[in-house]
Amino acid sequence: xxxxxxxxxxxxxxxxxxxxxxxxxxxxxxxxxxxxxxxxxxxxxxxxxxxxxxxxxxxxxxxxxxxxxxxxxxxxxxxxxxxxxxxxxxxxxxxxxxxxxxxxxxxxxxxxxxxxxxxxxxxxxxxxxxxxxxxxxxxxxxxxxxxxxxxxxxxxxxxxxxxxxxxxxxxxxxxxxxxxxxxxxxxxxxxxxxxxxxxxxxxxxxxxxxxxxxxxxxxxxxxxxxxxxxxxxxxxxxxxxxxxxxxxxxxxxxxxxxxxxxxxxxxxxxxxxxxxxxxxxxxxxxxxxxxxxxxxxxxxxxxxxxxxxxxxxxxxxxxxxxxxxxxxxxxxxxxxxxxxxxxxxxxxxxxxxxxxxxxxxxxxxxxxxxx
Numbered sequence: 269x270x271x272x273x274x275x276x277x278x279x280x281x282x283x284x285x286x287x288x289x290x291x292x293x294x295x296x297x298x299x300x301x302x303x304x305x306x307x308x309x310x311x312x313x314x315x316x317x318x319x320x321x322x323x324x325x326x327x328x329x330x331x332x333x334x335x336x337x338x339x340x341x342x343x344x345x346x347x348x349x350x351x352x353x354x355x356x357x358x359x360x361x362x363x364x365x366x367x368x369x370x371x372x373x374x375x376x377x378x379x380x381x382x383x384x385x386x387x388x389x390x391x392x393x394x395x396x397x398x399x400x401x402x403x404x405x406x407x408x409x410x411x412x413x414x415x416x417x418x419x420x421x422x423x424x425x426x427x428x429x430x431x432x433x434x435x436x437x438x439x440x441x442x443x444x445x446x447x448x449x450x451x452x453x454x455x456x457x458x459x460x461x462x463x464x465x466x467x468x469x470x471x472x473x474x475x476x477x478x479x480x481x482x483x484x485x486x487x488x489x490x491x492x493x494x495x496x497x498x499x500x501x502x503x504x505x506x507x508x509x510x511x512x513x514x515x516x517x518x519x520x521x522x523x524x525x526x527x528x529x530x531x532x533x534x535x536x537x538x539x540x541x542x543x544x545x546x547x548x549x550x551x552x553x554x555x556x557x558x559x560x561x562x563x564x565x566x567x568x569x570x571x572x573x574x575x576x577x578x579x580x581x582x583x584x585x586x587x588x589x590x591x592x593x594x595x596x597x598x599x600x601x602x603x604x605x606x607x608x609x610x611x612x613x614x615x616x617x618x619x620x621x622x623x624x625x626x627x628x629x630x631x632x633x634x635x636x637x638x639x
Contacts, residue, residue: 317344320406320420323369324349327427327537329506330358331492332386333481334428337457337472339380341424343373344399351380351426357487359559360506361537363423363439374402375424378436381455382428383472385481386501391432393452401447402438410443413529413543427537428452429506435537442531442541449510509535509585512554513592515600517542521565522608528572530563535585552599557588564636567610572636575606575613580628587617587624596620610635 324341328334335355340348349372353365376399381392402424409420423439432452437444462473471477482488519527529543534556542550561577591600598620605614611633615626 317373318403318407319371319373321369321371322374322406322421323366323423324351324353325364325366325423325425326351326353326356327360327362327364327425328356328358329360329429331488331496332384332430332501333357333487334385335383335472336428337381337383337390339378339382341375341426342377342379344376345373347373349375355481355487360429360509360535361425361427361435361437361444361533361539363425366423374399374406378426378434378450380426380434380452381457382452383478384428384430385478387430388475388478390455390457391428391452392455393432393434393450395450397436397450398448402436405438405445405447410440411546413442413541413546416544425537430501431503431506433506435506435510437537439539442539444537444539446510446536446538449507509556512536512556513588513600514552514554515588515602516550516552516555517561517602517604519563519565520603520605521567522606522610524568525565525606525610527563527565527604530561532558533560535559535581557585558602559584561604563604565606565610571610573606573610574634574636576632577604577613577615578630579615579626583628584617584626587626590624591617591619591622596622 326334326336333355336351336353338352340350342348349368353367356364375397377394377396379394381390383390406420409418411417412419419440421438421440421443425437425439425444427435427437429435432454434450434452436447436450438447457473462470482493517530517532521527527547529541529547531542532540532555534540535558536556538556540555559579559581561579562574564572564574566572596619600617600619603616603618605616606612613631613633615629617624617626
């Protein structure tokens with residue numbers, strides 16, 4: 269479908285960067301409030317848009333790189349923060365490059381055209397996003413597990429997955445939460461508009477360039493390209509990974525050792541950190557399926573260790589779906605075990621008598637200087 273709206277290259281041609289728009293917004297705000305000397309200050313203040321320090325970035329799944337051709341996050345009052353940030357290669361939900369990091373209003377809309385290299389297709393989206401939810405989350409913030417103080421988010425992440433899937437997350441140290449999932453549609457950029465682009469901008473429309481991107485091992489790792497070869501694009505996968513289940517992690521450290529903290533990156537792009545009080549509390553709650561986890565433990569002799577686990581995506585997703593298929597009444601735990609030598613880690617998904625071991629995960633262990 270050819271895009272029916274005016275060509276969006278205005279974002280780049282007018283060079284409306286986040287920094288410039290921030291300055292304009294500040295000047296306009298100063299002028300507006302300068303008029304309040306006539307007794308309208310109270311009314312103006314009540315209508316002011318709240319501002320926060322944040323930056324923007326984009327994301328995509330590994331193996332499915334994207335490039336934003338044009339577009340931005342739209343702010344109240346008409347300002348914008350551009351998402352023209354270069355080629356991104358994932359992983360899903362990860363933070364990447366940005367062009368702004370300052371005090372500004374939160375976005376209320378997303379208006380973007382992007383290229384999905386793996387699909388060899390452009391998509392567009394022009395839709396409101398959940399401003400009220402974003403504002404509430406920024407104002408509420410979260411407990412920083414390290415400082416024990418409340419803090420708020422610092423980054424708004426926009427993810428683009430095959431099929432026109434768009435997901436927005438809020439990110440801060442030790443925390444990432446999903447705001448919402450939105451749907452783009454395929455579009456075609458008119459030839460006459462492509463002709464107006466400079467040589468660099470025209471690269472996205474070159475079949476040779478697109479092929480080079482997909483063959484670039486720094487963008488699509490060789491093992492990922494080979495694993496995907498001959499397979500259809502898994503449309504619907506990223507909606508499937510948004511499914512949450514009630515579970516928690518538990519730890520079994522041999523010879524009287526004790527786990528001390530954990531950090532999870534989930535399949536849906538969310539992140540959770542558990543340390544000290546939050547680790548001890550560690551209640552059963554709705555969580556997505558884990559993709560990566562790091563955890564620490566203290567051996568009986570006082571030596572501290574750290575472990576990193578990268579789960580096999582297919583294995584762990586199937587394990588969770590099998591366990592939760594029949595809506596179990598008994599609690600579900602991801603049991604993490606460490607051997608007596610502190611050299612091996614095992615992970616087992618357990619529900620009553622049913623157990624599924626993770627046999628394909630990759631584990632790394634290091635001994636901490638802390639003792």
